[in-house]
Amino acid sequence: MADTLRLLGFILLLSAGLRVASAAIVVDIPQKQYKIARGDNVTLPCTFTPPPPAESTTLITWRAASDVPDSPMIDIISFVSPTAVKVTTKYKGRASLIYDLTKGKADLQLLRVTSADTRTYECHVNVVQDEEDGTPSDTANLIVLVAPSTPKCTIEGKTEYFQDITLTCKSEEGTPTPTYKWQSYDVLNNPRPNPPKATDLNGILSLYNISKDTSGFYVCTSTNEIKSAKCNLTMAVMAPSMSMASTAGIIGAAAGALLLLLVIIIICCCCRRRKNNKAEEYAMGTPEDGEFTDKDPEEEDEHVRSEQERPVKSADRRDVQDERSERSYDRRSDYDDRRDQNISQRDDRDDRYDDRRDRYNDRRDRNDDRQERYDDRRERNGDRQDRYDDRRDRNDDRRDRYDDHYDRYDDRHDRYDDRRDRHDDRYDSDRYSDRYDSRDRPPSVPPNKPRDPRN
Ligand SMILES: *[C@@H]1O[C@H](CO)[C@@H](O)[C@H](O)[C@H]1NC(C)=O
Ligand SMILES: *[C@@H]1O[C@H](CO)[C@@H](O)[C@H](O)[C@H]1NC(C)=O
Ligand SMILES: *[C@@H]1O[C@H](CO)[C@@H](O)[C@H](O)[C@H]1NC(C)=O
Numbered sequence: 001m002a003d004t005l006r007l008l009g010f011i012l013l014l015s016a017g018l019r020v021a022s023a024a025i026v027v028d029i030p031q032k033q034y035k036i037a038r039g040d041n042v043t044l045p046c047t048f049t050p051p052p053p054a055e056s057t058t059l060i061t062w063r064a065a066s067d068v069p070d071s072p073m074i075d076i077i078s079f080v081s082p083t084a085v086k087v088t089t090k091y092k093g094r095a096s097l098i099y100d101l102t103k104g105k106a107d108l109q110l111l112r113v114t115s116a117d118t119r120t121y122e123c124h125v126n127v128v129q130d131e132e133d134g135t136p137s138d139t140a141n142l143i144v145l146v147a148p149s150t151p152k153c154t155i156e157g158k159t160e161y162f163q164d165i166t167l168t169c170k171s172e173e174g175t176p177t178p179t180y181k182w183q184s185y186d187v188l189n190n191p192r193p194n195p196p197k198a199t200d201l202n203g204i205l206s207l208y209n210i211s212k213d214t215s216g217f218y219v220c221t222s223t224n225e226i227k228s229a230k231c232n233l234t235m236a237v238m239a240p241s242m243s244m245a246s247t248a249g250i251i252g253a254a255a256g257a258l259l260l261l262l263v264i265i266i267i268c269c270c271c272r273r274r275k276n277n278k279a280e281e282y283a284m285g286t287p288e289d290g291e292f293t294d295k296d297p298e299e300e301d302e303h304v305r306s307e308q309e310r311p312v313k314s315a316d317r318r319d320v321q322d323e324r325s326e327r328s329y330d331r332r333s334d335y336d337d338r339r340d341q342n343i344s345q346r347d348d349r350d351d352r353y354d355d356r357r358d359r360y361n362d363r364r365d366r367n368d369d370r371q372e373r374y375d376d377r378r379e380r381n382g383d384r385q386d387r388y389d390d391r392r393d394r395n396d397d398r399r400d401r402y403d404d405h406y407d408r409y410d411d412r413h414d415r416y417d418d419r420r421d422r423h424d425d426r427y428d429s430d431r432y433s434d435r436y437d438s439r440d441r442p443p444s445v446p447p448n449k450p451r452d453p454r455n
Helices: 002-021 128-132 242-285 297-323 328-338 340-362 363-391 396-423 429-440
Strands: 026-028 035-036 042-044 047-049 058-064 074-080 084-087 096-100 105-110 121-129 136-146 153-157 163-170 179-187 200-201 205-206 216-223 230-233
Touching: 026 121, 035 042, 042 136, 047 105, 058 096, 058 105, 074 096, 074 105, 074 396, 084 096, 153 230, 163 179, 179 200, 179 396
Parallel strands: 026 136, 035 136
Antiparallel strands: 026 047, 042 105, 058 074, 058 121, 074 084, 096 105, 121 136, 153 163, 163 205, 179 216, 200 205, 216 230
């Protein structure tokens, strides 16, 4: 019994001696490192043992490492028992102490952490009763994580056959630094392995000797501890010959069109020149007297038309003639028969006369010129009359009739000329044609044509 009491007394003494010797409180932050996503609230735990006696004064302080290296730590929040809490201005509204002295708890809570909160923190507990034991404390690191920002996918190099290109992927921010991975998809959006020789390093995917098969989608995933983000690239690899061919095709098409235009212009010029040559040949070959070398194709058309009308008109005129002078009909027939030898010449001359008259009516500006030619022809008719006179020796009995008829023929022409002279100034070609047609219509007599005094 005495031994037991002695042992107890020894323990009491020992404990008293220990209490004096280890007056310092044991402070502990369970982990050396804490991670929290940016913007979240974080609580850094801190425990201390043994619980301070009720009569003692307990000081709790949380500090953070300064931005300046080798500088003293900066207070965040300090507590003095029983209830006084002081928060440094910098952390006001953000830092708080969650404490329970009896349970040895002194946690620090930080709200809405930022990347600037990534640093070393210290929990310090001091029981005033044990001043000689220093300041027990513990430290831990807080790492504020930042999710990777959406990366940017870019292509460096030409996406043409046989080229070497690189795809790059980069997130502007991310803590810790993100890692990158490229995944390739074919054009049908099915995943596929990257080409054998391709390398994917730090977000740079190198592709060598690309081909059409390289086309597809390339998705880069940027990942760190807390999150991942992606970017997406669509790649269409073209054959260099295709791009060259398209360029060459455009140039070639333009050149071809130009050439074609040139050829067309040349052909047109040749055609026109040939046509002109033809027209010149025609104009030089056809004129009866070589007087109309300057006429154009339209005039030639008129010439042809009047030639077609001519036989009818001369026949009609002859009918009118005949009906106006019934007596002369037989003679005229005789005469017609008789002049078989020169009828063609005569008709030809008449035709030419008609022809010129038509054209004269159409182009009255040449009137004077034609009149001169007409007069000239009349002189030639006079010559012909001389020839007729010569022939009269052989045709004595017919001469009078012939001369008579010929006189009337000339007479008619004279009267026609008179009429034409009277009306030329007020008749345009259409009106004249109407009048002319009505005159031709048998058996009516033109209203302004005077009757033959001999009938
Ligand atoms: C952080 O704490 C504040 C106050 O307690 C609260 O309003 C907010 O919702 C918390 N934020 C998160 C992300 O838990
Ligand atoms: C590139 O690929 C083509 C076939 O796609 C091959 O003929 C050529 O030799 C390759 N070039 C190189 C430099 O590997
Ligand atoms: C990539 O983009 C293409 C076209 O924009 C789409 O069809 C494909 O699904 C996308 N892939 C991913 C993984 O987002």
